[in-house]
Amino acid sequence: MPKLVIYFTSRDVSKGVAALAEVTGELKNKDVLEAEGGAAEIRFGILNVTDSTSVKNFKETIRNVCGEVDILINNAALGTEFQGEPFSYEVIEKTLKTNYFGLKKMTESFLPIIKNPGGRIINLSSGLGRLTVLPSES
Numbered sequence: 001m002p003k004l005v006i007y008f009t010s011r012d013v014s015k016g017v018a019a020l021a022e023v024t025g026e027l028k029n030k031d032v033l034e035a036e037g038g039a040a041e042i043r044f045g046i047l048n049v050t051d052s053t054s055v056k057n058f059k060e061t062i063r064n065v066c067g068e069v070d071i072l073i074n075n076a077a078l079g080t081e082f083q084g085e086p087f088s089y090e091v092i093e094k095t096l097k098t099n100y101f102g103l104k105k106m107t108e109s110f111l112p113i114i115k116n117p118g119g120r121i122i123n124l125s126s127g128l129g130r131l132t133v134l135p136s137e138s
Helices: 013-026 030-035 052-066 089-113
Strands: 004-010 040-046 071-074 120-123
Touching: 004 013, 004 052, 013 040, 040 052, 052 089, 071 089, 089 120
Parallel strands: 004 040, 071 120
Antiparallel strands: none
């Protein structure tokens, strides 16, 4: 097992495989990495954070392959450009399922396999996740 294993995930297989190919092409030569004292391996896994079964299956894959996790980066998010009209209920529901409940599901699922005392969970969001981008009422 390499010292560093990174999983790219996507619910869309073609997008995930394309991202994996792009990043893999940018990595240093594997022999160079090993000569410098480390090796990284990047893999792809199918994951839909809005689907509890998908989250459970992905966690079990990680547990079986890697044993534990040092860093979990939650980066799944949906965003819709605000055009001045209220969002539909469907858009709001889909956004919350991904951006809030998906993050919550991933965090709760992976906490038990983050065993390293220095383990981390990193949550990424868009600029719209900041209240500072909202216009003032005045």
